[in-house]
Amino acid sequence: MSLRKPAAVLPVAALALAAALSGCAPQGAKSDGAAASGATGATASCAPGALATRTAGKLTVGTDKPAYDPWFSEDKPENGKGFESAVAYAVAGKLGYPQDKVGWVVAPFGKATSPGAKDFDFDINQVSISDERKQAVDFSSGYYTVRQAVIALKGSKAAGARSIADLKGAKLGAQIGTTSLETITGTIKPSTQPAVYDSNDLAKAALKNGQVEALVVDLPTAFYITGAEVPEAQVVGQFASAAQGEQFGLVLDKGSTLTPCVSQAVDALRADGTLAALEKQWLSDAVSAPVLK
Template identity: 50%
Template sequence: MVTTPRTLAFASAAAVLLAASACTPQAQPAPMPTVSMACVKDSLPTQTPGKLTIATGEPADEPWFVDDKPANGKGFESAVAYAVAEQLGYARDDVTWTRVASDAAVAPGPKTFDFGIDRYSMTEEHKQAVDFSAPYHLVRQAVVALESSKIADRKALAELRDARLGAQADTTSHQAITDLLRPSSEPRTYKSRDEAAKALRSGRIDGLVVDLPTAFDLTGGKIDDAVIVGQLPQVGSPEAFGLLLAKDSPLAGCVSAAVGRLASDGVLEELEQQWLTQTAKAPNLT
């Protein structure tokens, strides 16, 4: 095994992130791959020597990307991808993007990319077919309301206690209502996410609690005049997003360690604040 100060720093940072991220079996990342090489550009066996090929889906949705252009560095996942590339020694001009459908990316078999980033959930089922880096994002729950709702401009958890809130039954979203928001009236529960969204559209509830990616989906056009009131503190068993690699990829250790260093240096948190909290207007409820 080749070890250098850079290699050890990467591995240490990734280990810190794994320890901090392990919550439940659903959210736990895969075991840390062994870093068996110096994590620098000239030593990495990428698809194209000296280049880093990164995959995402089509279209590349906002706010994870901007204008369906992954290469512009805008949007949370584009920014994370370039930050990982920089950790590995790749300049922006060394990065090539390719489009791969999600179903194809998570399927077993060889890959045409070095790693993929497209809100890939680190489920046990997916881990049977592919490898993941340490998680770069733990999904939080969010409150969605109509612009005309009495709660649309509220900033604090306590200010939502008098709201009529709803969520899909038996989900982390429902748990967030009962554990964090504790409204004065019993939350409304629905069999499906679509049924819950209809309740919000019709005004039967003041706010709907869903995971953040769903909140962006709803406010991005599925519900007219819907806004994200804010993100809630972490609760329950958060879904984890990781960079996706081919099963047993020799790059897995270095890519995972790069994510770990970005986490320990506070870069991932800064990128979340920039692209999800501020630009995408999903403020934190305190």
């Protein structure tokens, strides 16, 4: 995971909007993105810059606060730096909204993925697409395939783990409502109940203070934490992906008419190489870690 903070992101707004949006679902049809999200009967007009957004002529994007590196930079989602900030503006550009037509709102992780009306058009916050979450919200196509990883203080027993079995006796922690916590309870299955925290900041403090032996986070975050925030910790290893791979998706209100258009935009960014380029720019130094089996 890169600790570098480049001065500029790719010129995503200049990508060809018409080509990206020509395949959006017409009235009465539902795109593959909408079907994958769990949306039922959603229709949409994907006219660039004229979507049925919360505020006419503008696109509102949600994310949590603090907004962590490497996904965002300097806790400022609006600056276009960091992988997810850059992806958000790339999607906005494909939808016909330049950077000055994009606004941001704070959307706590748990609230963004819970049932109920949203105050954003889409949310971007390392939210893994899952069947359970699809019952409450829509998802776009996946924009990033991720693995979970374990970090532990150097010299600790957990730091020497070479397998999942080696972690079963450890006191582990993760943020509430995340795939990281699901990895602990469903994959590691420790003998001690994991510690659950409202934010990664609280989890990191617990690790520093010795309240937990190790944390589970996504791999790019693991490299950032150990490289920049808790240098006394190390990446122990990562977990193998599921058959289809865990993916982060943009979160939309359940049944949103925007879901097909947003999915088409994400698909177009994948097809034209933008997602791969942004991943290389912001996440390329997240080198491989041993796979724990």
